Amino acid sequence: MKDVLSMTINEIRSCLRRREFTALELTEFFLERIRKYDKEIGCYLSVREDLAKEMAKEADRRIKAGEDGLLLGIPMGIKDIICTKGIETTCASKILKGFVPPYDATVIERMKKEGYVFLGKLNMDEFAMGSSTENSAFQITRNPWDRDRSPGGSSGGSAAAVAMGLCVTALGTDTGGSIRQPASFCGIFGLKPTYGAVSRFGLIAFASSLDQIGPMARNVSDIAVVLQSIAGHDPRDSTSIPFSPPNYASFLGQEIKGLRIGIPDEYFTEGIDEEVKKGVLQAIDTLIGLGAEPIKLSLPHTKYALATYYIICTAEASSNLARYDGVKYGMRVNGKDIVEMYKKTRVMGFGKEVKRRIILGTYVLSSGYYDAYYKKASQVRTLIKKDFEEAFRICDLIVTPTSPTTAFKLGERISDPLKMYLSDVFTIPANLAGLPAMSCPCGFDSKNLPIGLQLIGRPLDEGTLLKVAYALEQTINVKKIPDKYEC
Template sequence: MTDLCSLTLKEAIEFAKKDGAQPLLEAFQKRATALNPKINAFLRFGAAPINKREIPGLLQGVPVSIKDNICIDGREVTCASKILAGHVPPYNATVIEKLKSAGATLFGQCNMDEFAFGSSCETSAFGACRNPWDLERVPGGSSGGSAASVAADMTLAALGSDTGGSIRQPAALCGVVGVKPTYGRVSRYGLIAFGSSFDQIGPITKTVEDAAILMNILCGHDPKDSTSSPERVPDFTQSLKRDLKGLRIGLPKEYFIEGIDPEIEKSVRAAADLYKKLGAEIKSISLPHTEHSVAVYYIVAVAEASSNLGRFDGVEYGLRVPTKDLREMYFETRDQGFGQEAKRRILLGTFVLSAGYYEAYYLKGQKVRTLIRQDFEKAFKEVDVILSPTSPTAAFKIGEKVADPIAMYLSDIFTIPANLAGIPAMSVPCGFTSGGLPIGMQLMARPFDESAMLRAAYAFEQETGIYKKKPKL
């Protein structure tokens, strides 16, 4: 049965066409039951038996897992926070509706950093998730459970969400593919918000082709989301070609800096060399404001987060600490419901918006955000795709960065700029460290030109076959 679990999404769909999805479901149920206690990738999993003839659509009933910040009607959704334990949304997120009508079976609900605040999946109120390549190490975050479950063959594919790298960084650390679409490509309706002007849902998969299949399903205009773009959605699978002739790839000098693991730099530079062989043109470019991205992000995104998390107050849903007085109810519920990192970000976001500090912090941050966007606009006049490392290091040890929030925040330095600019970006496995940990490279493209980066990712993946290597579990 393990064989079925190691199929790609594409292969599983072919299998289900012939034999139905039920054997797949059973295989994943069995594997997840065995592995989840070790990895803690799922907060919940399982699916009712399905009848193959009832399953329509592209996905043929195959199981897909969902990050636990996406609302599913009638199922518990917690954002890995105590404050939402037992919370049952009364509606489906738009992406859930789309997956269902494409014939997906919803399988696991994936562990994550609490409210997506983190880069290691350690801030989950329900226990850290572990990296399938080394159980002593983090899977990355915040979509750590989504990436780990795909890497461990506990699910065929999963949805993550990405505010500052939350899809790409765990994908890199777990050796899988993770795509953050252009802001506005995928509806945010039903995604429990972190930074509303940054958040995007995207697929985490075993292969680039699988990601393209899911992108075809997830993308598209949604009238329920005012920030959902009416831009036409191409068939992303059509862009998957091995020939890269004419593609211009930029290497930003600000992404190859001190502090980056030399093995990672080497691996990404080797990828650039390979691209040259595949017919692409490699150019050195500059994104001069890169060093400020983390600061901008930790002002603007946390400001939005502090407001988005105001609603967790014990009035309508989730945790309520019983008190005699209303005022106390707010303070006690929020104090006991939120973890350390959530409190840190709520306080920070509240501060940067408060009277007397708004201009110096929030407004300044928004202006620098403009400069960062302009960097990309300029760069994309010269190149079609930008190549960089996804993360400055491979998976780090559990507990290693917990005490130092700034060190943790800096691990997102390469992924944050794409969210600040709203451009599409993805992580693709590009090698391994000498210690056997996966390395990911990041590809970024112009707004709504996911096709260009998928094409580059596919060519590299097919050429190297890195995705075929699996963790030993």
């Protein structure tokens, strides 16, 4: 059983089929690890042992009956922004404390069909607004590689739980880098699919034109399996793309010889840590050694991406978060009339970063400023998208660092919003352009902190990302779990 931390989902499922262990034993193994280790890191906001065991027993019944499912018997953690029927879903916000969704998100429905086992809900920055998980209203999450540092964010709970083996894999969400940046900080794989490839139905909205759900895992094969189980059209999400997902696993092991990898100048210059740069360039050399062809290129509007992003995401957030009014769900603070009730509820219920973004978003959408900010940003977004379209004429995918630095210290950036925003400077463009992008661990810096490499692909070309990530994984095989948390 102790080898399961280094196994893929497919290998674990073979063991389950051969009855080397049961899904219940596997689930108990992870629950025991959560009890033992999670106090010192703080990945989970809630763990439902009762439910986990029940779902594991059901999986065992299905396995015995000879049934199949991509995730049959596989224990997973879910970022607490994805609605789970009958299970509290808080977005790490006081305003949603006690909210129990009466329905499952589409991704959860699909994973249930595939037989997944639910372990618990994972910590995050409140409403996914943040890059360090320090904006959670309930607890901070530490980085398993160095407990004084942040796991990144906003899917910091998901990334840390995967990195220290407190689940097989986890779901995260990514609006401006919230899967990839924490994956990079915690030394695991994280994929943000093409916008529209995975249904957002039941994902609590932050910035609707940018949000995507995606898998986080210790190996590439698991990313492919989880993506397979959640991708595809959903009529309940009007932005969901009508397409038939390919067999993602079929890309693993394909040669990358002759593949043109674009290396954009703008991602290797300003503000990047020298060790990160070196680590990523070394990984690029590895890919070249495997036959990939490097192409130098420019994405000239990259420098405008951060400003564009923070206009669009705060504008959309201010509108999406208008629904928290103390009436339909969550907390309420009474006042002398309804407006005072709204104001008191919202000031007590939201944390500082959420308030800051709602105010900023309301400002950029307010009368007289809409054209100067929101419309302008949406137009610059077109230019950023065109940069990528141009680039993909001469290359098949783009390789960059995931974040300019490795994990920063807790408390180091929390008082300076702009500095915090800068840790997403390399991940944001893929959200603005809607492109699939993946962070892959590619080594460690001199402080023994993981370095992440980002792959960005053409729309719906997750397959090429998986192919390259797999080639890299097989060649450099980076250590995934810190010694302390090994079995």
